[in-house]
Amino acid sequence: MTNWKTTMGRLAIAPVLAIGMVASLAAYHHERPVVAKAAAPAPAAAGLDDNSASALLALDNAMENLAARVTPAIVNVAVTSKAKEDDQAQADIPDEMRRFFGPGFNPHQQQGPQIEHGIGSGVIVSPDGYIVTNNHVVNGAVDVRVTMSDRRVLAAKVIGTDPLTDLAVIKVEGKNFPSVPWGDATKLRPGQTVLAFGNPFGFRFTVTRGIVSALNRPNPSPDDSRKPGQFIQTDAAINPGNSGGPLVDARGEVVGINTFLISSSGTFSGMGFAIPSQIVRPTVEALMRDGKVSHGYMGLGITDVTPENAKFFESTDNRGAIVTQVEANSPAAKAGLKIGDLITR
Structure with a gap:
């Protein structure tokens, strides 16, 4: 920890060093005069040709327009939730997702349910106010507020959550909200x-x-x-x-x-x-x-075949899906599926 004496000592060193440098240079100049030479000007950097500059400016303009079109549909999601005593909600979230959740705090250790605050993001996907976010953002929420791009703060209702995909839908009341279309x-x-x-x-x-x-x-x-x-x-x-x-x-x-x-x-x-x-x-x-999602259960984890993982799994076929996980005693395990199996149809 730096105290004021140390700080003042450091501040005082600078003038002493400066005086010493000036004195030394003056003495050197007195004993051995040196004729100053003008430095040669550096060559000017070659500029982009008109076609290259135009291409970059066109790209920048396109990205600027895209950002301006999408940003009005982005919201800040502020969540108030009650922390579980065993913190099971956090235990259910992988370390990567827990770090990604955003700033949260619990400044007071009090008896009874502990209140936590967190923030996340969301995107409006329909003009009537449906917003997509992550399940781990609103999990256990007792109050959800969203800040719109025009700085309005609106109360939001949790419509449904799906822990399996880590997705959630919340909604604000109103009409004609800016929204972003789905892509593929x-x-x-x-x-x-x-x-x-x-x-x-x-x-x-x-x-x-x-x-x-x-x-x-x-x-x-x-x-x-x-x-x-x-x-x-x-x-x-x-x-x-x-x-x-x-x-x-x-x-x-x-x-x-x-x-x-x-x-x-x-x-x-x-x-x-x-x-x-x-x-x-x-x-x-x-x-x-x-308000909910029904999932079929096979106890099976898969990923699409790519040229990279096809080599890893020693597959000569770049189509289909590769089995990456098989849960013990699951329908997939009972059917004889194993990690590395290639499913083509």
């Missing part, structure tokens, strides 16, 4: 441009740009083989507080919902993951319609 994540290819929207660390309405780094990443949580994989991996910067925000393609369509990151520090290190729209959209539609 099955058409994504590595290298394509994507934008991540959300509220990292509470910095509202942040947009970052990156690419699709990889597709069909498996579920990182080994505790439940029923949880679907197929995650989109991206290097678009996402951090705690981005959870529940959309991943948008160059058309301005939702191709994923950001849900977790992998990092040794808990902050972004180039590996963010989003639930793809082919999982998000039917889940959200079921939650909007019924």
Whole structure:
């Protein structure tokens, strides 16, 4: 810890050193005069040709227009919840997702239920106020407030949640809300441009740009083989507080919902993951319609075949799905399925 004496001592050193340097230079100049030479001007950096500059400016303009079109449909989700005494709710969340949940705090240790506050992100997907976010953002919520892009703060109701896919739908009352259309994540290819929207660390309405780094990443949580994989991996910067925000393609369509990151520090290190729209959209539609989702159970984890994992599993066929998990005593296990099996139909 720095005290005032140390600080003042450090501050006092600077003038002494400066005086010493001036004196030394003056003495050197007195004894050995040196004729100053003008430095040669550095060559001017070559500018971009008109075609290259125009291409970059056109790209910037397109991204600017895309961000301006999507941002009005982004919301900040502020949640008040009661912490369970055994903290089972947190135990059910993988470490990656827990770090991604965003700033939360419990400043007072009091008797009775403990109150926690957290933040996340969401995206409006219909003009009548339905909002998609993550289940782990609103799990156990007793109060949900959303901040719109025009700074209005509205109360939101939890319509339904699905822990298996980590998706949730909340709703605000009103009409004619700005919304973002659904895209098709099955058409994504590595290298394509994507934008991540959300509220990292509470910095509202942040947009970052990156690419699709990889597709069909498996579920990182080994505790439940029923949880679907197929995650989109991206290097678009996402951090705690981005959870529940959309991943948008160059058309301005939702191709994923950001849900977790992998990092040794808990902050972004180039590996963010989003639930793809082919999982998000039917889940959200079921939650909007019924308030819940019914899942079939096989006790089986799969991922799509890619040239990379086909080599790993020694498969010569690039079609179908590869079994990545088989739960003990599950229907899949009883049927004889094993990790590494290739399912083609």
